[in-house]
Amino acid sequence: MLSTLTAPQMLVVTELDEPFLPLPDDLLVNLRDSRGAVDALLEALPAQWPNANMQLPDSATGPALQAAFLVMSHLGGKMLLFQGSAPSLGAGKFKAREALAAYGTEREAALRNPEDPFFKRFAAEASRQQITLDVFVAAPGPVDLASLAAIPRYTCGQVNYYPGFYAARDGARLTADVTRNLSRPxxxxxxxxxxxxxxxxxxxxxxxxxxxxxxxxxxxxxxxxxxxxxxxxxxxxxxxxxxxxxxxxxxxxxxxxxxxxxxxxxxxxxTGDLAEMYRASDGGATAALLAKLAVEKALMSKLDETRAALQAKLAGALKEYRLLAGAGARAPNALVYPESMRFLAAHALGLVKCTAFRGGGREVNADERTAALHALMEAPADAALSTAYPDVFALHDPAAAG
Known part of the structure; x- marks a missing residue:
């Protein structure tokens, strides 16, 4: 978009293997100087696809990312990717990898990591040039989000996923997410x-x-x-x-x-007293750390092993504190744990049943699980706890929820 233009201009580059810039300069403009042209571009985009029922066009996601990288690599910044269909052309094109038979085998962890080395290479180069990628996926079918999410994972980016996107239902959420993304400090x-x-x-x-x-x-x-x-x-x-x-x-x-x-x-x-350390611990922060450890485990191991590891850490902590507690504190059939950690068991067991870790390929599709894993890794402690133990509202008395 030339800074001297009052309306947007489209330049078509058909090269997919080695994308290049049709103009070396003036493709990246200052918003203050070209606000009218930017607004005109955004308003014109819906007219490009007026029929919502038309067949989805091919998507050259990899070459588009490479071209955008060339435009902004001298400055760095933040790149937003809006994905409406599976990448089908050029580097990083979609491959159907979701195989239910792979769950429970040594091949399972590979389903949650990129198969094409393009994504990790691009992430490393983007980080070197101070570029973050935030992804917004609103596709009707699978897009291999495990591959796309590798770039935000290494560039401190964000993944926003809208399964079965329907504008009347999900449009307000998408608008809120984009607004938050562009306006937050x-x-x-x-x-x-x-x-x-x-x-x-x-x-x-x-x-x-x-x-x-x-x-x-x-x-x-x-x-x-x-x-x-x-x-x-x-x-x-x-x-x-x-x-x-x-x-x-x-x-x-x-x-x-x-x-x-x-x-x-x-x-x-x-302190030299381990029991005192337990009593001074932050149960919410501990549960949030367990969630991040479980995410890393899920990217390297089977989900069964991830759930087992999460439960083993919880059981080990409970057993250790019980041994530290005096015999007089061990009430029969009671949870012996300090006040600050009393909800750790509920949060840890809740994580086992959340979208990121529960079931297998039949219960949660691969893209939805990838989005949940990414969100859990970057979530603040309160958001991680809400994921593990969601709020419950009394449907018979909505007023009681405030």
Whole structure:
């Protein structure tokens, strides 16, 4: 879109294997300078497909992503992909991979990961150029979302999935999601580092990012809807002192072009009493961390093994605390757990039955499961808990819900 034009102009490139830019400059414009042309383009798009019942056209998703990358690679930023049908042309084209017979076998985990190496290569290059991809899928059939979602996974992007999209039903949700995506506060070209006191170390990171080094997370964009989790382990030396520190630093550029650094430092008391540590734990944060660990397990293992691992972690924690508790605290047929952790069992067992982990290929289709896994990995603690243990409303008395 030339900055000097008052109306949008279409340039057609038929090359799929090696896309190129028909014009080297002026395809990316400043919204303030070309607002009229951008509005005209958005208003003209529905006229391109006036018949909602027409056959869906072919989709060259891979070449389109490559072309958009060429347009914005010198600046970085955020790319939005709206997918209305399965990719059918060029790099990354759709392959029907959903096989019910693969569930329960060693081939199952591959169904939840991209088969074509194009997607991971593109994600790595996009992260290097500070580009995030957010995906909006509103297709009537399968699109191999497991492949498309690999790019947002490594570029701190988001996946929005509308199964069986119907405008009268899902249009308001799509509008709200796009509005939120474009209007929320955003940090650009960000890197995050987390450090601990001597005697402690970060053993693992969980979330959607690209590991630039052992302790540096590359985040092309970061916003309030993204969360990250870490696990802290002991070093060989013991923690000295009465308190320990955890510090998180985010270096980023704000929307005004100012380079800033935001630092959060958490001071926590050190205790040698394991039972006291249990009592001071945050049950909601623990359940959210278990959810992220389960997502990573599901991407590498069978769903049966994921559910078993989640239940084993819960049972192990319960058994350990029960051994720590005195015999007088062990009431028969009662859950022996501190007050702060009393809902952990309900949340963990709820995760087993949520869309991300329940059943197999017959109960949840592959695209829906992929979207649920992606959302659970990036969800804040309260959203993860709502997924595991949804709100229940009394249908016989709606007024009681407020």
């Amino acid at each position: 955003t940090a650009w070209e960000a890197v995050m580092r987390i450090r601990c006191s001597r005697g402690l170390r970060i053993s693992s990171f969980h979330g959607h990012f690209f590991n630039r080094s052992t302790d540096l997370l590359a985040l092309p964009t970061c916003d309030p809807d993204k969360t990250f989790a870490v696990q802290i382990a002991h070093e060989e030396t013991m923690v000295s002192g009465a308190v320990g520190f955890v510090q998180c630093a985010l270096l980023y550029t704000n929307s005004n072009g100012e380079r800033r650094i935001r630092v959060h430092t958490l001071c926590l008391p050190v």
